[in-house]
Amino acid sequence: MYDYNELIEALVADYDDINFPDPETLEQAAIALETLVEENEREKNGNEVLRAERDDLYKNNCKQHDEIGRLKEVQRWIPCSERLPDEGQEVEIINAQDIIPAKYEPSHNQFFPWLRLDTHIAFRRATECVTHWRLPEPPKKG
Numbered sequence: 380m381y382d383y384n385e386l387i388e389a390l391v392a393d394y395d396d397i398n399f400p401d402p403e404t405l406e407q408a409a410i411a412l413e414t415l416v417e418e419n420e421r422e423k424n425g426n427e428v429l430r431a432e433r434d435d436l437y438k439n440n441c442k443q444h445d446e447i448g449r450l451k452e453v454q455r456w457i458p459c460s461e462r463l464p465d466e467g468q469e470v471e472i473i474n475a476q477d478i479i480p481a482k483y484e485p486s487h488n489q490f491f492p493w494l495r496l497d498t499h500i501a502f503r504r505a506t507e508c509v510t511h512w513r514l515p516e517p518p519k520k521g
Contacts, residue, residue: 456511463512470512480515 400408456473464470464483472481472490481490490509 453514454516456513458511459509469515471515472509472512474508474510481509481512483512 463485466485467482469480469482470490472479479492481492483490490512
């Protein structure tokens, strides 16, 4: 068993040996601690602003990436074996020699050029062996 009186006497002796700081030192320590807390709050708020800006940039980057993908899809040459354009849709077709503006007519299962071709031979050459098509490029801004 412990002798509680001895323990109390030992604690009181240790307490007397402790050097407590003077009030001015305690006040300086409190001010320093308060300054650190304020700096931490400012840093935390700054980090939240940076985090929000980062998130906005990420969302914008994702939108731009999606738009690039969409534009690539619109501009790509589509194999006729993959799919054909909608009826009457203005497209560009490619045959063995040329890129020609045309419209697809499913009732004839054929592309028809929508620019004036001077001869029947030119028309036949334009529409034979069509392998790919794409949507026409929009005009460039300038």
